[in-house]
Amino acid sequence: MPEEKVKTVEEMREFLKEHERYNILNSWNRLTSFSRNVKLYRLQDVPESAYEFLCMDESFDGVNTIIENFHEEHPDYCIAFSGRFDGYLVLCREFSRQSIGDDLDSLEDEEVPELYQLVMDFDKVCQECVDDFLKFCRTHDAVEETIYVEKKVMVAKTKENVQ
Numbered sequence: 001m002p003e004e005k006v007k008t009v010e011e012m013r014e015f016l017k018e019h020e021r022y023n024i025l026n027s028w029n030r031l032t033s034f035s036r037n038v039k040l041y042r043l044q045d046v047p048e049s050a051y052e053f054l055c056m057d058e059s060f061d062g063v064n065t066i067i068e069n070f071h072e073e074h075p076d077y078c079i080a081f082s083g084r085f086d087g088y089l090v091l092c093r094e095f096s097r098q099s100i101g102d103d104l105d106s107l108e109d110e111e112v113p114e115l116y117q118l119v120m121d122f123d124k125v126c127q128e129c130v131d132d133f134l135k136f137c138r139t140h141d142a143v144e145e146t147i148y149v150e151k152k153v154m155v156a157k158t159k160e161n162v163q
Contacts, residue, residue, distance in 0.1 A: 009109045012116035016104050019119060022088045024099065033100040034119050036126035039087035043130060050134070052142035059140070062132040070125045074118060079125060089129065091122045 007015070022035035040046050040054075053059040067079045075094065082090045091100055101107075101115055 007116070009112045012112050013104055013107070016101055016112070016116060016119060019101075022082060022090050024082075024090065024092065031099045032102060034091040034122055035082070036089045036123065037087060038089055038126065038130055039085075043134070046134065047137045049140075049142050050137045053133070053137050053140070056142070059133065059136050062136060063129045066125055066128050066132060070121065074121065077118065077122075079122065089126045091119070 016034075020035050020037065021032040024031040024033055040050050071078050071094070077100075078092050078094050080090050080092050082088045093100060101119075104112075107115065
């Protein structure tokens with residue numbers, strides 16, 4: 001893989017300004033963060049069965065592991081699904097609802113490379129998540145099965161030896 005050209009602080013700042021963003025929690029609070037649209041219709045080479053896998057927890061086991069690994073490398077940050085149908089991956093600060101990178105012009109030049117690397121790592125992880133989900137879809141079949149669930153319930157029972 002060819003080595004990436006070293007970017008200037010201004011090139012990094014411009015990359016961060018142009019990066020896709022998504023609202024955190026609600027649009028009215030004006031808090032946004034770096035994001036990636038992962039809706040199936042926006043992706044390429046999506047197997048037809050992919051929509052069936054969206055409601056199966058096991059199809060996201062690999063994705064969740066990838067996201068957990070990101071959090072281990074960047075403990076102050078997490079990646080969360082967001083949007084009405086969880087169609088976005090969003091970079092969030094752990095334990096807070098602060099925006100990330102909303103005011104890039106106020107960042108000191110020394111802070112820009114660190115944020116740039118964080119967002120580059122986020123982008124890489126988002127692509128790994130997409131690739132993992134699509135690989136799962138290509139290597140599995142969605143099969144309907146009937147399952148029976150044992151359930152305990154309370155019922156009234158007549159007492160014995162009651163007069």
